Amino acid sequence: MRKLSGIFLVGLCVGAIGAVAVTVSHGAAPQAVAVAETVTTPSGTPTPTPTAEPEPKPTPEPEKKAETKAEPAPSQELGARVDAATLDKLVRGGNVSAVVFDRQSGKTTVSVHPDRDYTSASLVKLLIALSTLERGGPVADVQRMLSRSDDDLASRFWTSYGGTSIVTQWVRKLGLTGTRPPADPGRWGDTQITAPDVVKIYQYLLDHGPKAILAALRAATERGSDGFRQYFGIPDAAGGRAWAVKQGWSCCRPTRMLHTSGVLGDDSRYIVVVLTEHPAGVDYATASRRVTDVVAKLLG
Template identity: 40%
Template sequence: MTLVGVAVAALVAVAVVFHSVGTEGTATAEPAKPAPSSQVSVPVKVTTTVKPPAPTTTALPADVRLATAVYDLKTDAFVNRSEVDTPFAAESLTKLLIAMDLGMAGKLTGDTLPKVQAMLATSDDQTANQLWTSDGSTQIVSRSVRSMGLKATTPPRDPGRWGDMTTTAADVVRIYQFLMTRMPAGPRDIVLRDLTALPRAADGTDQDFGITAAVPAGQWWVKQAWACCRPAWDVHTTGLVGPGQRYIVVAMSQQPVAGGFGGAAKVMTEVARRLVAGLAS
């Protein structure tokens, strides 16, 4: 297996794009005056290693926080990692835990199936609200922490705001590891089927960024996440890539409000391209 060290210096033209995702679970963008288009320089230095795996370094401007990880399920080792223990608001990544908790309880049946599909594939917040409440809200997080061995994932302080759950890139890797190696085949296959990230989310947001824009169709199974503005844009792209879902790829970020969602999404697409470059099949 040959792994390529990469260095990114991405000049991203950004337009200020604000949208409301005001539900119980996710943050709502505060009204703001549109700003002129600008350019944001986002140099990302990612160093990959051949076994044994070693941490990577990621150099970013002070106003952008980024954590990344690529984990090879075939070799059971990190390909690269950077700031994997830095906590972020999970936003819609919480939906993964909701779906998997239902699966472990044998509840991915009947009317729940289309709800879980909408929650994952279109990131439907209203459906997530319903399932979060009916399945025990913060108890979902507590059960997942115990069953998946999560190290730094904590429930939201306000039980009604599931998106405020905090987690790390390392724990997101553990979530996907659990899905692929310990979850029973039936519910696992249902969750994988629903990790399709349809181009347009239920709230109208363009979900085609990060992994989905960097990896050919048919070679990714992802959960995207985004919200604003408490106090910045949280934009994450996570999932499985490659034949046989070989790699777990995680990129989590907190980015300035001024860049808008469009600018943050472009940054994450560039990051994802560098993370998957040179991965063995």
């Protein structure tokens, strides 16, 4: 602050004291007052007090337009445009059957050669697992049998928990129409199956089956206990979708079987079953690629 003359300062103080005395004597409540202050420069020329600028008026917000949301495109059903001829070309010289069931809509979206029957290979392990757990068998070993497709464990459970009666029990319980036990009671892998029946087995597993079975299918290892790479088909074609699978492979009586089955997508929405039979001259690597191509075509 600049220096002021003594006389002026004394006068200013006396005036202020008087103003306070008057205010107190009237007993009025203090109020906030805007004061315009004038400062005197050394030359005695008063500096004009800056005038208060008018408060800016708020700018009215532009009127919001009603948002229009685009209608969502109708969902494409999985595999809805796939036909038998397309899949047959992918499995040259062999046979293919495919069924896709949408659990959300309750509809079968793909049904290609559904009545063909195949040797089950390891897909019958789903029924072996159900019977074993139903009768109090070891959960951890059942899960290992499924996730690693362990044949030794499957043979042990097959013998201990009913043999061919395992198949006939679940045929009656689930209403399977194309499934029958093997002609040779000791060869569980020769159980006969169809794609629609495998779908029914998964429907039961999802709605009523022990959770340990689906947990094992979600934890399927890339290689089975025999070293075979079992990520062909659904796992290789899933493209980031969640999956749980049971795979099957066998050779050569007299042909090569390669099957992929399981559930796919959020909340296991789709049940996907692809059963294939290849000439013995088609190696496993080629057959595996063909099965993956079939599933990729189903997924669009």
